[in-house]
Amino acid sequence: MAARLAVLTRGVRGVARYFGGVLGADAYAKYLEHHRAAGHGVAPLTEKEFWRDRTDRQDTNPQGRCC
Template sequence: MPAPMAVLAKGVRGAARYLGSVMGADAYTRYLEHHQAMGHRSAPLTEREFWRDRTDRQDANPQGRCC
């Protein structure tokens, strides 16, 4: 049977991953996975370019969001 602290730590890591996903913190990682899966021949955007493009698109097309 796992130690209680190990179970707690696993739960906290899972919750952190979930909240990060909801907040969009893993968007660049998901973009890279999608880029590779679709077999694009061009190089993917750098992380800085990705976030700049995402922010620009959100500013140009505002949708319901908290901030």
């Protein structure tokens, strides 16, 4: 029973993670990953700064949405 529950939780988590990925919820995590890998000397943006920057850049660089 406990094993089944674990499988179920893992499944639900997986679905949530996938959904989050599609929505773009993991953008900050990916940015941090990139920042680390690229080995910049400067500190990365904080989470709040990152999301601000992201939507502010969309202001001048809109993404199309289809019909």
